[in-house]
Amino acid sequence: MTTIKTFLAVAAIKGWNIQQLDINNAFLHGDLEEEVYMVLPPGFKNGKPNQVCKLMRSLYGLKQASRQWNAKLTKALQVYGFQQSSADPSLFTRQTGTSFIALLVYVDDILLAGNNSVQMNDLKQSLDRDFKIKDLGNLNYFLGIEAVRTDAGINICQRKYALEILKEHGFLEAMPAKTPAVTGQKLNNTDGIPITQPEVFRRLVGKLLYLTNTRPDISYAVQQLSQFVEKPRDTHMVAAHRVLRYLKGAPGKGLFYPSNSLMKLQGFSDSDWATCVDSRKSVTGYCIFLGNSLISWKTKKQATISRSSSEAEYRALASTTCEVQWLLFLLADLKATFSTPVTLYCDNNSAIAIGENFVFHERTKHIEIDCHVVRQKINEGVVKLLAVSSQNQTADGFTKALPKPLFDKFHDKLGLQDVHAPAYGLQQSKFSSSLLLLSFIA
Incomplete structure (x- = not known):
């Protein structure tokens, strides 16, 4: 789902046309690589005792069906000149000169985006010739997610x-x-x-x-x-x-991905120390924005108990750093590159000091080595840590239940809008003001 949201955010910023496709009877297209037998279907009249059918093609219900369909689709797309993303195997991209097409697959549902409508139509004709597709037109309803596109951007909700x-x-x-x-x-x-x-x-x-x-x-x-x-x-x-x-x-609230957003990646990392009453484990919370578009977030209990709040914050930073690195790989496949380090905001100065100091201290030598990926990525110039006050910590709402005033501030920074509300235009104006404040803080 993070890939889908990143896909939509990039498409909104770059102004790509987004189409939706559906493959008819997808699992029937798979080719079987091993011998598979099936009992005779009910009503088969000429069957002999203990007679079975040898399957030449995949059928719905086979354990191999989804794997074989994915393998056949992948092979066909590679023949069309697409490259499979190493960050997410469901993403395929193709660039020919200035033309770029990205294709995102979820079983038999496909999102197609690009800057060349002619090549996109040619691709749909090729897919229809090989697999028989259903062209659903512009993106509207995908995996239970409603999408509304305007000149201002893309709104998605459920x-x-x-x-x-x-x-x-x-x-x-x-x-x-x-x-x-x-x-x-x-x-x-x-x-x-x-x-x-x-x-x-x-x-x-x-x-x-x-x-x-x-x-x-x-x-x-x-x-x-x-x-x-x-x-x-x-x-x-x-x-x-x-x-x-x-x-x-407000059941219609959802995320808004503005088209006038900057192609800039920044994240907020936070932790609530020993918040679990039963295990005393801490909670990691982070959110990552592409410009003004929220594309990734997480609330998760940490695997081990932290001895201090600094350690808990440092573990949260490690999780956020790994997510940022993966997003950079994914965005590179979508032809979105960044020349400056990704800014990570943290409201704990001790955790920032641990990440930037390459000398092991008594308080850090018991921390698992994998957490020190933060130091490595700082040294490589991938991320840059900056302090932020707790009042301006966007990820605060992912680690604890906030009172109404603080929750309203948290809500506004996420970019949530209700496209079904009567005053939707007023919401967009309010959201733009919140984004200006966020950019000023950054």
Whole structure:
């Protein structure tokens, strides 16, 4: 999903035309490389006892079907002159002179973007000749994500999906909540009573996890809920219902990727030390912007216990640095390169000092070697660490439940908009002001 969002952000900035395709009966195109036999289908009249069918082509239901289809599509695209990305195998690119085409594959759904409409039409004809495609026209609805493109940029949201969740759980008429989580609340494994239908909670959390693809504002709340899917309690269900009441306030909110954004990568890294009541592990939170477009974010509990807040922040920096390096590889395949180091903002001066100091101290020698990728990338000129105040730390909302005033500031910096709201133009003006403030801070 990060690749999809990066793909759309770059296309918006460069003004590429985005088309959507669908392959008809994709799994039937795969060629089998080994012998596979199938029992005779029901109603086969001339069958003999113990007779089976030898499959010459792939069928739906075979374990090999998806792999063989992907292999055949990849081979065909390479014949067309495309190169497969090493950062993400689902991305294919082709450049001929000044013409550039990028193709993003998700099983049988394809996004096609480029600056040459003639070559894009030729490619669609080639794909239709080999696989029989369904041309869905301009990008509109992809993997449950609604996309609306205007001259100002691209807005993506999951309004239909959010409304289905609210309807399933009876929250269409609920009173909206102003924040997705109660400030200061610490969920744990002991408070409350085990619920009688845990599968309802699990299904709800699973759907909310997919909704976070366009709703970063609920990432922390959903991450907290996902820790208790094994043995959920009534307190966890109440917290999940709080998220639903928050979504009820604006189910159509989503990310906006402006077309006038600069091609500049910057990230914010944060951590909340020992926030987990049960394990005392810290939470890593980061968000990465391409210009003014939010393309990557994460809220995740750290794998090990940190002995200090500086160590927890340093581990968060390591996670952010690895994500930045991967995004640089991905953006290079999309012909977006950067001559200056990527700026990473952190609100912990001790963590910045650890990253920039090449001498091991007593407080850092117990930290795993893989965390010191921060130092390596600083030395290579890939990233540059800068201090930022906690008030201006955009990633703060990915590590803790914020009170309403701070949550509103966090929400504005993410670039969330509601294309279905009556005053959508006013939202864009407010968003532009927030972006100017963010650029000034940077």
